[in-house]
Amino acid sequence: MTRAALVVATGLLGLSAGLFGTFSYVVMPGLRRTGDATFVQSMRAINVAILNPVFAIVFGGAALATVAALVATWGTDARPWLIAAVVLYVLGAFVLTGAVNVPLNDALEAGTDSAAELRSAFEDSWVASNHARSLLTVAAFVCAAVGLAKT
Numbered sequence: 222m223t224r225a226a227l228v229v230a231t232g233l234l235g236l237s238a239g240l241f242g243t244f245s246y247v248v249m250p251g252l253r254r255t256g257d258a259t260f261v262q263s264m265r266a267i268n269v270a271i272l273n274p275v276f277a278i279v280f281g282g283a284a285l286a287t288v289a290a291l292v293a294t295w296g297t298d299a300r301p302w303l304i305a306a307v308v309l310y311v312l313g314a315f316v317l318t319g320a321v322n323v324p325l326n327d328a329l330e331a332g333t334d335s336a337a338e339l340r341s342a343f344e345d346s347w348v349a350s351n352h353a354r355s356l357l358t359v360a361a362f363v364c365a366a367v368g369l370a371k372t
């Protein structure tokens with residue numbers, strides 16, 4: 222049971238880190254090459270499309286599964302690695318998303334300024350926060366993988 226919990230947690234953390242990473246090295250660089258109106262339309266569409274059951278399972282499930290794996294491995298050498306994984310994931314996925322990315326998404330959606338002004342108020346801050354989310358969630362994934370190796 223302990224190993225299964227760790228495998229599930231590690232897999233979900235990897236999927237979540239991969240999502241944030243893909244935005245950092247594929248999606249946002251691709252959108253950077255578009256015009257302002259296309260950029261705003263695309264981000265608005267992405268922000269609607271991402272709210273789906275698969276994303277919810279990966280995003281929320283990674284946190285829940287990692288906490289469950291931490292509880293299951295409390296008395297083992299994996300414990301410090303899973304504590305680190307939980308902290309890094311919560312900071313990267315939940316704190317940054319809630320404090321920076323979601324408010325920017327909401328402002329972009331509600332904005333009535335020109336596409337150039339909306340993009341200017343959105344892009345650099347969103348991308349910087351997403352890079353941080355990527356690094357933190359990848360670090361969480363690595364910590365969970367080390368914890369898995371220690372079981």
